[in-house]
Amino acid sequence: MFPYKTSLKFNKSIKEPLYLQLANQFILLIREGKIIPGTKLVGSRTLADLLKVHRKTIVACYEELLLQGWVESVPKKGTFVNKKLPIIQKITLTNATKAFKRQNSGFSFYENNHLLKKITEKRNGFMYVNDGTSDTRLTPTEEIARIYRKIASKKNIYTFLDYNSTHGNIKLREVLAMYLNNSRGLKITKENILITRGSQMGMWLSSQLLLKENDIIVVGETNYSSADITFQYQKAQIKRVSVDENGLVIDQLEKFCKKQSIKAVYITSHHHHPTTVTLSAERRIHLLNLAQKYNFAIIEDDYDYDFNYNHAPILPLASHNISGNVIYIGSVCKTVAPVFRVGYLVASENFVNEAAKLRGYIDRQGDALLELTFAEFIKSGDLDRHIRKLMKIYLQRRDLFCKLLKEELSDYFQFNVPKGGMAVWLRLNKQYSWTQVSEEAIKHKLVIGEWQRYDLANKKHNGIRIGFASYTKEEIIQFIERLTATCKSIKKAL
Structure with a gap:
């Protein structure tokens, strides 16, 4: 007889009913081939005695298995494992171990070498090291939670719990239109806004609508890696122009436009990612004129507009x-906390409508309650107050970080103090490599x-971007100490 007593166990500390615990164990035993199709199960009274439970628990278990099709009841004969169930194919011990760990799939799929590692x-x-993230410990969780509770307790809240527009919550779009018009000089209405799950979704939607295989998009020689990968995923051709202290060199772009047709230019105009430089006023106007003349789109990723110190x-x-x-992309993720996936895509109404249609097939809609919460958070002035608070803190952290870099590590790195943002562009002296630094730093x-x-x-500029905003004063000191110890160890070994 099958060893029911040692194979079936109950966990009375969890809320799951005993009969379901038992049924799930039976299903697992059947799927693993330990109880094969056609096997007669022991009677309910006998099993109840073996397991020391009430007979009703066993009866309920067998009824559940019957309803799910795992067993069949034969009058006057008993309960049998459904003989129509296919026998699970046996696998070797090595493969069984891999299957249990779920390291490898049992089917083929398309891998993409462009994507970064997890x-x-x-x-x-x-x-x-991060490349410029906010300090989540400063997140105004109490204010956000208070607004969320207030919204969730309204009598008509159920109207926001159903499927709604793929454009995003209408109130947030209205509030954002007013906020962006007042703070950033935009001249838009809610029809020009699509709410996204952060700026990356806006970038992906834009690339899907703008680019087909071999279409050309122009970016900087140094550029935000996620943008590069997004465009490569579309099989677009990426053409690069130089970046200097005034941002993208638009004269190079103009020469390129005269030779070939381009579909778009991607730019982080405020603080170029990764070098942090700002696109000059002259080049901004030049770029806009070129876009109008040659009919290409400008994807403007304004990821940290709010942080300017000089x-x-x-x-x-x-x-x-x-x-x-211009397709304007931004989010509140960088400002408040990455966990709040609320971003926006701003463009002409026809482009927004098409992006909203496409968005519906990868993410039917956003979180309406969270979007309502941020509508109120922005409208009440809480967001602006939070930004003012962060500005003071991040300015102090920038100054300390750069001061210690200069004092302790000037023999190893060159950098300029960033005028804004949450990171420093740090260039390692060519006698060293980041491979050495990375291995020694561990x-x-x-x-x-x-x-x-x-x-x-592959320009071999030897630079990386290091964020400072997410570290406290004590953590900045500790960070510099560890980086200094790393560099000194490498120098000593040379």
């Missing part, structure tokens, strides 16, 4: 978008990460 799990005691924010290209050539509990993504064009 983010590794963080280990305690280690510090991790001067007031420069109005985006989208604020001068008379001809409708010994000092410092993780550099995928530094190669900063030079996808």
Whole structure:
């Protein structure tokens, strides 16, 4: 007889009913081939005695198995495992182990070599280089939670719980239109806004609508790696122009336009990613004129507009978008916290409508309650107050970070103090390599990460982007100490 007593166990500390626990164990035994089709199960009274449970539990278990089709009841004979079930194919022990760990699929699929590796799990005691993220410990969780509770408790809240527009919550679109008009000089209405799950979704939707195989998009020689990968995924041709202290060299772009037809230019105009330089006013106007003349789109990713330490924010290209050539992308993720996936795509109404249609097939709609929460968070002035608070803190952190870099590491790195943003563009002296630094840093509990993504064009500039905003004063000191120890160890070994 099958060893029911040792094979079937109950866990009374969980909420799942005993009969379901038992039924699920039977199903697993059947699927694993330990109880084969046609096998007669022991009677309910006998099994109840073996397992020390009430007979009703066993009866309920068998009824559940019967309803799911795993067993069949034969009058006056008993309960049998459904003989029509196919026998599970046996696999070798090695393959069985792999299947249990789910390391390899049992089917083929298309891999993409353009995509970056997955983010590794963080280990305690280690510090991790980021390329400019906010300090989530400063997130105004109480204010956001208060607004969310208030919205969720309204009598008509059920009207927002059903399927709705793929454009995003209408109230948030209205609030954002007013906010962007007032703060960034845009001249838009809610019809020009699509709510997204962060700026990356806006970039992906734009690339899907703009680019087909071999279409040309122009970016900087240094560029945001996720943008490069998004365009490569579309099998577009990426053409690059130089980046200097005034941003993208638009004269090079103009020469290129005279030779070939391009579909789009991707730009981080406010603080170029990764070098942090700002596109000059002269080049902004030049770029807009070229877009109108040669009929290409400008994808303007304004990822950290809010953080400027030396001067007031420069109005985006989208604020001068008379001809409708600019697609403006942004989010509140960088400002508030990455977990709040609320972003926006701003463009002409026909483009927004097409993007909304496409968005519906990858993400039917956003989180309406979260979008309503952020509509109120922005409208009430909480977002602006939060930004003012962060500005003071991040300015202090920038100054300390750059001061210590200069004092402790000037023999190893060159950098310019960024005028805004949350990161520094750090260029390693050519006598050293980031491979050396990355490998040695691990010994000092410092993780550099995928530094190669900063030079996808293989220009060998030896620079990477290091964020400072997410570290406290004490953490900045500790970070610099670990980086200094790393560099000194490398120098000593040479």
